[in-house]
Amino acid sequence: MKKISYTLSMLVIVAITMVSCKKFLEKEPIGKTGKNTLFETVDGAKLAINGSYNSILFYYKNEFGMYADVTSDNLIRGNSTSVMLPQFNFQSSSGDDAFAVGHIWLNIFEALNGANNILAAIPSLSSKFPDQAASLDGIKGEALVMRALCHFDLSRAYAQPYNFTTDASHLGVPVLLKTPSPGEPVARKTMKQTYDQIILDLNDALPLLQKYANHTTQVKITYQAALALLSRVYLYKGDWTQCINYANMVINDNAYRLATQAEYKSVFLMTPKADASPKIENIFALTNNGLTSGVSSIFSTFSDAATAGYAASVKIKSSFGNNNDDIRLTEMFTVPTSGQNAGSSLTKKYGDGLVSSVNPPMIQVIRLSELYLNRAEAKWNLKQYPEAAADLTVIAQRAHKSPVTITYNSDPALLYRQIADERNRELCFEGHRFFDLARRKESMVRGTDCNSTTCLLTYPNDKFVLPIPAKETDANKALIPNPGFN
Template sequence: MKKINYTLILMLLACLTLISCKKFLEKEPFGKTGKNTLFETVEGAKMAINGSYNSMLAYYKNEFAMYADITSDNLIKGNKASVLLPQFNFQSSSGDDALAVGDLWLHMYETLNNVNNILNAVPELKTKFPNQVKTLDSITGQALVMRAICHFDLSRVYAQPYNYTADASHLGIPLLFKTPSPGWQVARNTMKETYDQVILDLKNALPFLQQHANGTVQTSISYQAALALLSRVYLYQGNWEQCVTYADQVIANTAYLLADAANYKSTFLLKPSLTLKPEVIFQLTNTGLTNGGSSIPTVYSDSTGAQYSASAKLKSLFDPDDIRLTQMFTIPKKGENAGKYLTVKYADGTVTAINPPAIQVIRLSEVYLNRAEAKWNLQRYTEAANDIKTISQRAHPSRTIDITYSSNSDLYKQIAEERNRELCFENHRFFDIIRRKEPLQRGIDCNSSTCSLTYPNDKFVLPIPNKEVEANKAMKQNPGYN
């Protein structure tokens, strides 16, 4: 009976999320009866936070988690490429409501509406159930981080990077804290306001998550996950001191350690069997959730059906003995993808099931790399070199790694390349290029209709969906799109 009730509540939540986002886009009222029923009890709030993880997984697993690699210089397309193909070619249209332009907007705000409903319901639940305040505080901390992630992810896709203007006064995304009422005209906030809110939510979540720690449960948001995400957000913002401060706290906590070379590949499995404590800080999986599988293994790893493979430019970054080359790629010997480098971060190259082992939201190795780049910008060059040495040494277990550089700019180049080697296929590369104000320059094997773009560029962001702009007169379209 409990299992049936659990499933029914999750199904209800799925219906609510679908309605809530559609109503947001069309400016219609939210279905209050279902929402009120869900939040009558603390058990309902628990189901709601689980459903919100499920909703976040939905937008990561099908498009968002592939966006920053497909739009970068890391990949070339195969003959069967269709997923994010307009974005690969930088031919996005504001009318693509059924494709990534509309789909990402829809599902990101769907998740945002979910977590806002939870946060708005918690105060009344605390009054009704004073003996369960600790549980509700834990839910609050997780929901605050999820709201920060949603706003941050939306800003990465639909707005120019924080440093696009000197004071970040350019358009960010609409900051929402409740489902809009009918007729409510929702305007875009500035990028400064967007980041201020993301940081505020992450910091406000810390005391809740610290007090009600969930240990090293990687599939739910922890105190360390909030700290790690703060290091990322401050890196994107260019606040180097704060990036280092929060990265230091994560790295100093021995609850999370880098996997050794022998267990590196296991890090990407759903249940890593590591001899050391895991380096995964937060990941999304299908475990315990109703959502189905992902297209990621097929798009990246299927020996016959893969749509994208590693570019010559990406392959050239790896030494022959780098375990990230030898363990994390497969090269089919026959078929359409014969001879191509396909990643096995999500599958083994012979896809027989569509469920990915896990989608990494943030790992400890990224925190080291965040700190390395921030330290370089603080002119702490030796310390920055030591951080990338830690990551590179794990990737080269058979020899001793020494980081030497002919100039400070050479070291910066090495930091950027190490970041790409470590985090390729984990949704970072394109975001890294534009926040550094660099041009996009694809390699000699580029088979996109767009092989290079200078910075700044209107095409570095997606257009706001036409449906939203037409229904919401306060919404401003991104420059360069009709």
């Protein structure tokens, strides 16, 4: 077997991960020769999986990564921005192919295509290189998780939450297990079918990752990362028992630990250390080390003093209290004293106000703290109120300098509100808020400093999802549009 040169392989990776922005579902994104060349060797498959990590990073550090906070009550518009302004104002249009509506769709499908190409090549490579079957099985496990994550993220942006209908029979997203042929009609599955495939892929990945993907870094998909993502998926599905089960598997195996108060800031601004044991906080993160961050990326738009387009709202800031006892308030916000964002509060989760002069290293996909919050909410729904309060106390105490005690005092509604508010305090600006409101069937209510044209979005509402790009529905008549958009 002729060995592929490094340069040729990298060119093919670019072809996979940076395809043309034209009607993804009506054509095969890369040429047949390119795929065949790339997957001639196991080294080619390794390059392809690295390219797929970069594809997922790309959509997380751009519009998708910002979407759930830009559309929430966590942010106000800065003095000057055009980044995701239609989403901030809930004025998205199916014709916005060159903006967030089209970009999120295209970028996630590009990442999905990369994962599917890898999965399609694994059987042939395993036959040709039986001595490298273990390595290939590890790659297969990672690609299965990537495919699940892409379908899950796509459904969060373009489909109403799982519980929108009692049997999840409403429209989900196209479920692709291979790249469609040019002109092949591709229909949307129901939300139940979408989740069935997501859960199947994650479960199929578990034994492969447990046995063959022995990564020592937190910027690669591991067995624990798949378990953690299953906990999140079951939370969104409303399967409280399974949500708890998978959260327990990660929390109880002691492979990870919560960051201390002194370590908390470094969770977001430093590259995880491969030799840390147990690993601190990050279960799966995406590394931006060595890569640039554009002026419209999440790094610049959320955290750069010179270019930030959005600032923290009074509502999210006031939720931390006013006594400066919460380290997430005192250490994770910055207030520039000059420039266009002078006086505004910016999150430090993507930089320390100087993003334009450095390349920020990290984007969190899932952290250990989320699993405690998942478990707390699931326990509340199973009426295990004292146990839910105990999980909530763990996260609240880590954030506070003074002792914190959260007890169940025969008021389930108050405890539920505390769980929801703590979740936002802990995970704000990490791509959760609007999705959490939707799955909890809550209206989006912005605060007194709202400067959007939409300060209240009452649930249910067609605008809790993005429109399917018109170019996709025009080219693929099997693809049913979302209602309420023109």
